[in-house]
Amino acid sequence: MRFSRAILLLVVSLTLVSFAAPAQNKKRGRVAKPRPPLPVVAAIDTENLKTLLKESRQKPLLVNFWATWCDPCRDEFPDLVKIDSDYRPHSLDFVTVSLDDFTDIKTSVPKFLGTMNARMPAYLLNANDPEPAINAVDPKWQGDLPATFLYNDKGEVVYKHFGRVNATELRAAIDKLVK
Amino acid sequence: MRKVSVLLAALFVIAGLVIATNGRALEGEVPTAPAIGATVDNFTLPDVDGNEKALSSLKGKNGTVLIFISVQCPVSNAYNERMEKLAQNYKAKGIAVIGINSNSTEDAAAVKDHASAKGLTFTILKDTGNKVADKLGATRTPEAYFLDASNKLVYHGRIDNNQNASLIEANDLRNAIDASLAGKPVEKTEAKAFGCSIKRA
Numbered sequence: 001m002r003f004s005r006a007i008l009l010l011v012v013s014l015t016l017v018s019f020a021a022p023a024q025n026k027k028r029g030r031v032a033k034p035r036p037p038l039p040v041v042a043a044i045d046t047e048n049l050k051t052l053l054k055e056s057r058q059k060p061l062l063v064n065f066w067a068t069w070c071d072p073c074r075d076e077f078p079d080l081v082k083i084d085s086d087y088r089p090h091s092l093d094f095v096t097v098s099l100d101d102f103t104d105i106k107t108s109v110p111k112f113l114g115t116m117n118a119r120m121p122a123y124l125l126n127a128n129d130p131e132p133a134i135n136a137v138d139p140k141w142q143g144d145l146p147a148t149f150l151y152n153d154k155g156e157v158v159y160k161h162f163g164r165v166n167a168t169e170l171r172a173a174i175d176k177l178v179k
Numbered sequence: 180m181r182k183v184s185v186l187l188a189a190l191f192v193i194a195g196l197v198i199a200t201n202g203r204a205l206e207g208e209v210p211t212a213p214a215i216g217a218t219v220d221n222f223t224l225p226d227v228d229g230n231e232k233a234l235s236s237l238k239g240k241n242g243t244v245l246i247f248i249s250v251q252c253p254v255s256n257a258y259n260e261r262m263e264k265l266a267q268n269y270k271a272k273g274i275a276v277i278g279i280n281s282n283s284t285e286d287a288a289a290v291k292d293h294a295s296a297k298g299l300t301f302t303i304l305k306d307t308g309n310k311v312a313d314k315l316g317a318t319r320t321p322e323a324y325f326l327d328a329s330n331k332l333v334y335h336g337r338i339d340n341n342q343n344a345s346l347i348e349a350n351d352l353r354n355a356i357d358a359s360l361a362g363k364p365v366e367k368t369e370a371k372a373f374g375c376s377i378k379r380a
């Protein structure tokens with residue numbers, strides 16, 4: 001009697017182990033899959049931002065100023081990522097400049113860019129006083145976000161938009177430069 | 180000869196249209212703010228309880244601060260305590276602080292609840308249709324306008340340089356009010372900062 005109970009216990013244990021093992025393997029398989037690294041966000045100060053915008057270049061440049069706390073900025077981001085993937089092969093440079101708090105440079109900013117699958121070079125403005133940067137970009141800009149500027153290869157602004165961008169309008173402006 | 184003049188006229192019209200179109204795209208749609216020194220005309224807006232209030236009845240004896248604010252904008256919310264303190268500090272000096280909410284996405288009930296939750300005791304007006312935001316060329320929250328006793332615009336722009344109170348280096352709005360109260364010229368009449376765009380109707 002005791003022997004048969006032991007046999008039963010062994011059978012039940014082996015059955016449970018056989019069910020559990022594949023599940024564990026599956027779990028291990030999921031963990032083993034490498035996660036894509038978070039995008040790198042570089043700090044940029046006002047002087048370097050000015051240089052970035054004014055330097056002579058071979059290609060048109062699109063610049064989007066945004067922040068994770070800005071609803072329309074987040075809303076328009078999928079459109080911008082699509083524009084980047086559609087136009088980068090056609091010689092458009094596209095950079096984003098985040099106006100988030102500097103302490104977010106390794107946390108919420110790259111995390112958001114990662115979820116958006118954003119590939120464009122990403123900066124975060126490192127300036128305690130934002131006014132010189134705003135004025136350097138556009139003296140008529142009050143600092144409302146989002147703000148999008150398109151520069152031609154001579155460094156001149158050919159299109160700008162404050163607030164959520166109209167993707168069709170922006171694409172039309174880019175088409176004039178790259179086609 | 181006639182054909183040439185018709186052609187030239189057509190070219191001028193097309194060139195004009197191209198310039199006008201480009202100009203619109205580059206200038207944006209929001210009217211520009213009044214110049215410093217310009218008088219801001221009286222306006223009337225409902226408060227959060229729906230009672231019509233005129234600027235002329237709310238203005239301070241020595242000046243008025245109008246601040247465009249928001250319920251949801253984190254930058255505007257970072258300034259709640261500072262705005263309330265400003266209103267309290269300057270009440271006895273004859274300066275009135277008035278909040279204006281022009282966001283089409285935030286109704287009067289939401290503005291009232293938010294003010295109560297955040298302890299904002301100064302008057303807040305609901306600018307449905309953003310008519311006052313358009314009149315003043317306001318584009319973001321928070322954005323401040325300081326008018327002197329005769330409603331002349333003395334200062335326009337940010338409250339201070341940083342939404343993080345520990346990083347304040349320039350108290351631009353307070354400096355402008357203090358100078359005006361002391362009868363001195365305001366050194367910095369305009370200052371900018373990043374903020375949430377006003378959600379216009």
